[in-house]
Amino acid sequence: MxxxxxxxxxxxxxxxxxxxxxxxxxxxxxxxxxxxxxxxxxxxxxxxxxxxxxxxxxxxxxxxxxxxxxxxxxxxxxxxxxxxxxxxxxxxxxxGNGFEYKWLTKKLDNRKTILVAGGMGVAPLVFLAGKIKFYRPLVLIGARKKEQVLCSQEFKALGCKVVTATDDGSLGFKGRVTDLLKGFLSENQKTGKPEHIYACGPQPMLKAVVQISCENNIASQLSLETHMACGFGACLGCVVSTKSGYKRVCKDGPVFMGKELIW
Ligand SMILES: Cc1cc2nc3c(=O)[nH]c(=O)nc-3n(C[C@H](O)[C@H](O)[C@H](O)COP(=O)(O)OP(=O)(O)OC[C@H]3O[C@@H](n4cnc5c(N)ncnc54)[C@H](O)[C@@H]3O)c2cc1C
Ligand code: FES
Known part of the structure; x- marks a missing residue:
């Protein structure tokens, strides 16, 4: 549209x-x-x-x-x-383009879809969680401190399991949300790996999510929150490098397959 x-x-x-x-x-x-x-x-x-x-x-x-x-x-x-x-x-x-999810396996077990949010990155993931609540996603939320953890009740109300990580340990796991992700993947190796990881947050977090998902052979989609100027594809002020050339976050994104991005 x-x-x-x-x-x-x-x-x-x-x-x-x-x-x-x-x-x-x-x-x-x-x-x-x-x-x-x-x-x-x-x-x-x-x-x-x-x-x-x-x-x-x-x-x-x-x-x-x-x-x-x-x-x-x-x-x-x-x-x-x-x-x-x-x-x-x-x-x-x-x-922009939005997340792809229609091809997720219909009879997916609980918690086989993981949403990883860093800080304000929760914003688009609540909308996504509402669309894929059937899959009962696991949501990992990372923030610097307790006060900056957002939307956990909204995710829970949608049937998601929520686990938080804070840099200062004031809520949940003390450390990075990507360490939580690594821990979850290694603990659940025997019960079958997740099918898909969706993420939004600061760039270093997204880069780590892609690395972890590639190491574990799991597909990932990321929503990038790059600085923008025109916002409709004309100025090239928001380009990112991908395996198929430069792409505009505002027009070709903001959602990209993790493995497509060149950091
Ligand atoms: C696709 C997309 C979706 C977004 N969704 C949300 C959202 O749901 N909620 C939300 O709070 N923000 C979101 N953002 C970021 C938001 O657009 C910026 O925070 C906002 O434009 C800042 O405007 P400002 O005039 O208040 O700050 P400015 O005065 O423009 O900037 C203040 C400071 O913030 C930095 N900054 C500005 N924009 C960004 C950015 N995109 N990433 C990192 N640092 C930035 C500047 O470099 C500067 O240091 C999104 C960005 C994109 C591209
Ligand atoms: S902001 Fe101008 S092309 Fe994306």
Whole structure:
């Protein structure tokens, strides 16, 4: 489906905790057509500063509501956090390709699909978990500290098993989420390896996920959150190197097969 540009009414825009916010807007078109892993480009205010739209993943949809979660890290997300319910937000979407999951084995055992989220990387994976809840995925969430672990209740409500890792050990396993992944794969060698790993998060985490999945001969898909400029394929500001040449994250991604990427 072609992306739509529209003015969508903000239903709510609330601080979750720390710098994390949750925004809901009303758009039947985007809600109906969005695929898990796609994103929208938001013009955060009505003026020309900031000029560029900001890409944010579609976190989930419900009826005509589209939900986002975002971290306030700079000018654009700060302005977004100041927008009020009833305001109209200029959005373009849904954009990008989304995760592939239709070919997962139908009679998959529990926990044979793993979602790995680092920090704000939970955002598109909740939408995906809703689409593949039939497979009862295992979700590994990594964050620097307890306060930055997001969405674990949302994943659990979808029937996922959630295991967390924090760098400082304030919640769950102390260490990297990719160490949790390694541990899970070695513990479960005898019961059969997972079929697929989906991941979103910081680049070093994604690189490690690909390495682990290749070593274990498991397919992986990653959603990349590269810096973007135009957001619709024209400026080449978001290219990544792949085995089939340079690809634009905004147009050819943001989801790529792990084994295709060259780091
Ligand atoms: C496909 C896609 C989906 C995304 N989904 C989400 C989401 O669901 N929730 C969310 O909070 N964020 C998401 N992001 C990241 C989000 O777009 C940026 O955080 C946002 O554009 C920052 O805007 P800003 O004006 O607040 O910060 P800026 O003032 O532009 O930047 C502030 C600081 O953050 C750094 N920065 C900016 N963008 C990124 C980025 N993409 N990756 C790493 N560092 C960055 C800058 O270098 C700078 O140091 C996504 C990005 C992409 C490409
Ligand atoms: S942001 Fe311009 S081509 Fe992707």
């Amino acid at each position: 072609e992306a739509a540009q529209l003015k969508a009414k903000i239903i709510s825009n609330k601080q979750l905790k720390c710098n994390y916010w949750h925004l809901e807007f009303d758009s039947g078109i985007i809600a109906k057509n969005a695929l898990a892993g796609q994103f929208i480009e938001i013009k955060v205010n009505n003026g020309i500063d900031p000029l560029l739209r900001r890409p944010i993943s579609i976190h989930s949809v419900s009826g005509t509501k589209v939900k986002l979660i975002y971290e306030v890290i700079g000018k654009g997300t700060q302005i977004l956090s100041e927008r009020k319910p009833g305001d109209f937000l200029d959005v373009i979407g849904p954009l």
